[in-house]
Amino acid sequence: MRLEKIISKALKQVDEDSYVLSLMVSKRANELSAGSEPKIELKKNHNLKNPDIALMEIAEGAIKLENIS
Numbered sequence: 287m288r289l290e291k292i293i294s295k296a297l298k299q300v301d302e303d304s305y306v307l308s309l310m311v312s313k314r315a316n317e318l319s320a321g322s323e324p325k326i327e328l329k330k331n332h333n334l335k336n337p338d339i340a341l342m343e344i345a346e347g348a349i350k351l352e353n354i355s
Contacts, residue, residue, distance in 0.1 A: 295345040306351065307344065314340035314349055325349060 300306045315336040318324065324339050325348035334342075343349040 292341055292345045296341055299344055299347060300351065310344055310349065310351060311337055311340045314343060 296307055296311075297304065300310065318336040318339055325343050326339070326346055328334065328339070340349070
């Protein structure tokens with residue numbers, strides 16, 4: 287899926303609030319960097335960075351604002 291579509295889908299998950307989305311992506315990317323497992327299925331040889339994975343998780347609804355501590 288193209289990045290623009292993923293961002294659009296993720297924005298819908300946070301009521302079009304780009305500030306909240308950026309905070310969520312940042313927090314989740316840090317969790318992934320610290321060793322947290324992705325909550326979505328990724329291809330075996332994916333070439334995605336942690337912010338990309340976090341954005342995809344939010345877009346798919348795997349991560350909600352309430353889940354971010």
